[in-house]
Amino acid sequence: MNLAALIDLARRVWTIVSSVLKKREGPIAVSSGPAFYFDRAQMARIREFRKYYAYAATVVGGMKWEALVPIHFREASLGYKVKRLGGIYQLEPGVPADQTAEAIRKHVTEVCNRYGIAYADIESNYHLASVVAADELKSKAHGAMLVNGVMDEAVLADAYWGYNGRSNYHTPDGTKDPERKHWSYSPYVSTDPLRGVQFRLKGTVPDANAPGGRRHIDTLDPRPGALILYRELIQRSAELA
Numbered sequence: 605m606n607l608a609a610l611i612d613l614a615r616r617v618w619t620i621v622s623s624v625l626k627k628r629e630g631p632i633a634v635s636s637g638p639a640f641y642f643d644r645a646q647m648a649r650i651r652e653f654r655k656y657y658a659y660a661a662t663v664v665g666g667m668k669w670e671a672l673v674p675i676h677f678r679e680a681s682l683g684y685k686v687k688r689l690g691g692i693y694q695l696e697p698g699v700p701a702d703q704t705a706e707a708i709r710k711h712v713t714e715v716c717n718r719y720g721i722a723y724a725d726i727e728s729n730y731h732l733a734s735v736v737a738a739d740e741l742k743s744k745a746h747g748a749m750l751v752n753g754v755m756d757e758a759v760l761a762d763a764y765w766g767y768n769g770r771s772n773y774h775t776p777d778g779t780k781d782p783e784r785k786h787w788s789y790s791p792y793v794s795t796d797p798l799r800g801v802q803f804r805l806k807g808t809v810p811d812a813n814a815p816g817g818r819r820h821i822d823t824l825d826p827r828p829g830a831l832i833l834y835r836e837l838i839q840r841s842a843e844l845a
Contacts, residue, residue, distance in 0.1 A: 639798075640836055640840065641798065641828045641832070641833060641836055642833075642836060642837075642840070646677075646682055647840070647843055647844070649682045650673055650682065650837070650844060651844055653673075653676065653682070653730065654669065654844065656730040656731055656733075656734040657669035657670070657672045657673060657676075657734055659731050659734060659735070660672060660731070660734035660735045660737065660738040661738060663719050663721070663735050663738070664719070664735060664738040664739050664742055665742075666742055666745075666748060666749055666750050667738065667741065667742060667749045667750055667755065667760075668750065668755055670834055670837040670838060670841075671738075671741065671749070671755065671760060671834060672693075672734055672737055672738060672741070673833065673834070673837055674764070674829075674830035674831070674833035674834050674837075675693050675737055675741065675764070675767060675830060676692055676693060676737075677827075677830075677833055678768075678792060678827065678829075678830055678833075679692065679693050679694035680692040680693070680694065685727070687813075689704050689705055689708060689727075690704075690708060690726075690727075691726035691727045691733040691736070692727075692730070692733055693726075693733055693734070693736065693737035693740075695708055695711065695712075695726070695736060695737070695740065697711060701817075708726070711736070712726055712732070712736055715732075715735060715736050715739050716732070718739070719735060719739075721735060740767060741763050741764070741767055742763070744762070744763040744764075744765075744766030744767050745759050745760070745762065745763040745766075746759065746762055746763075746766075747759045749763060755834075757831065757834075757835075760831065760834065761787045761788075761793050761794070761830075761831045762787050764787065764790075764792065764793045764829075764830040764831060765787035765790045765792065765793050767792075768790065768792035768793070768830075770785075772790050772791065772792060787831075789803065790803075790829070791803040791804075791805055791825040791829065792829060792830060793829045793830050793831050794829045794831060794832065795825045795827060795828055795829040795832070796828060796829060796832045797824075797825075797826060797827075797828065798828070802824045802825065803824070803825055804822070804823065804824055804825070805821050805822070805823055805824070805825045806821065806822045807820070807821065808820055808821070
């Protein structure tokens with residue numbers, strides 16, 4: 605066998621091995637880069653909202669306040685307002701558009717009754733909005749998120765996946781594979797562009813310019829996943845003290 609044939613054979617074998625590894629082990633980082641996602645202004649915003657996150661974590665229990673920050677980032681880029689109903693944590697009750705407002709009102713009322721809190725508009729009351737988000741996240745956890753004061757990252761990651769919807773999982777080309785139905789393949793949870801871990805978003809998402817409407821997307825998710833952001837916050841805890 606000549607040299608060219610050997611090189612071609614080696615490439616074929618590596619392609620097969622790489623495919624098997626990705627299938628079994630999940631996304632593999634292929635590059636390295638800057639260590640952090642949150643810039644100075646975003647860290648300042650997190651410090652500003654910390655009182656809301658911490659209040660909700662205390663009221664609902666079973667989680668660290670940092671767990672809410674990634675949802676706020678993914679749903680509203682740490683902003684104060686969003687164009688759609690559901691507040692900065694984008695509560696989406698999964699009902700027809702003309703029933704969304706009433707479904708949100710009903711759900712928020714139930715949360716208020718559960719914790720003995722006065723009803724308010726979650727689009728402007730960040731204390732209550734954070735409680736509703738924390739309650740939703742906790743309800744999606746298949747197990748205890750907080751064990752002896754330490755967050756169980758696997759449980760938290762699954763809760764993030766549930767918060768976004770467990771139908772959301774992808775292979776690199778944007779197709780779905782039943783064997784990859786896991787939070788490690790969820791763009792919402794596990795995308796880490798700085799370290800080469802990316803997923804293709806393919807499907808429909810709410811259209812901010814058409815209330816109740818949806819638009820098609822087919823692109824790599826440029827945003828870091830919720831679990832990646834949570835880990836960063838824990839690593840940078842001294843900056844938030």
